[in-house]
Amino acid sequence: AYDPARRLARLQVSLERAAVNARMLYEILDTVPHQRDRPDATELKLGEATVELRDVRFAYGNGEEILKGVSFRAEGGKTTALVGPSGAGKSTIISLIPRFYDPHAGEILIDGQNIAGVTKQSLRNGLAYVSQQPYLFEGSIRDNIRYGRPEATDAEVEEAARLAYAHDFILAQPQGYDTPVGEQGITLSGGQRQRLSIARAL
Ligand SMILES: Nc1ncnc2c1ncn2[C@@H]1O[C@H](COP(=O)(O)OP(=O)(O)OP(=O)(O)O)[C@@H](O)[C@H]1O
Ligand SMILES: [Mg+2]
Structure with a gap:
């Protein structure tokens, strides 16, 4: 005993x-999230997906103002690149679009709808976000891609990987899609991690 x-x-x-x-x-x-839906929030209606910033101001916490009246228009159906020195606020601008933070002044519109007045669920359903530091979870490559939509089939996972130009280097790994990544797994290059992250967002 x-x-x-x-x-x-x-x-x-x-x-x-x-x-x-x-x-x-x-x-x-x-x-409780800081950016709660307004009681009168509506569903975002996506068309061309034109994104417009109007005189946006923002500071992290009580820190110095990082965005001092930013205005621009990113036309739907086109690729827009934000270029500027390191620390200028490019990532900060991008993080305002899924409402990780809210601007202190000014507004952000998608197809003419102020994102402050739409539900976060509908806003984020319409977005795919690949961060500068893509995070891989403990598990296989397949698990990591499927994480974005757990009900996706193996064929859909592979399709996303092809679109993200990740399929070929995945097949080159020892166990293909079943190769473990994350802290216990194989080491991938920064670009390869980003491609997996793109496939996940797709
Ligand atoms: N979470 C945060 N809290 C406080 N300050 C932050 C935070 N994230 C960024 N900053 C500050 O905001 C400023 C803009 O940073 P941001 O990451 O937007 O720059 P960036 O233009 O994306 O730079 P890079 O080209 O290096 O990616 C920097 O001064 C940075 O130190
Ligand atoms: Mg950045």
Whole structure:
């Protein structure tokens, strides 16, 4: 009986540790977001997807103002590149579009609709975002691409990978789509990580 009893005692410790982790998870899940939907929020109606910034001002917290009246128009159906020195605020501008932050003044319009007045769900459904530091989760390449839409079939995962020009280098990995990535997995180049992140967004 000694060994089972010892295992039971150890189980108590791991249960308590798991309970603490679960509590931390729920604290995050229960956090009320700063950018709540307005009570009268409408669904974003996407057409050409023209994005327009009008005199946008923004600062992180109480820090110095980073965006001091930014205005531009990115026409739908065209590619727009934002170019500027490091630290100028390009990533900051992009993070305002999915409403990770809200501008302090000015407005952002998509197809003429102010994004402050649409539901975040409909806004983010219409966006694909690939960050400057793409994050890969523990798991296979396939898991990482499917993360964006868990119900996607293997064929759809592969299609997304082809569109992101990731298919060929994935097949070159030791176990193809089943190759583990993340902290325990293989090391990928920055560009390869970005391609997986693009496939995930697709
Ligand atoms: N989360 C944050 N909190 C506080 N300050 C931030 C935060 N993110 C960026 N900044 C600051 O805002 C400014 C603009 O940063 P941003 O990341 O938008 O620049 P960037 O134009 O994308 O630069 P890069 O070309 O290097 O990617 C910088 O001074 C930066 O230090
Ligand atoms: Mg940047």
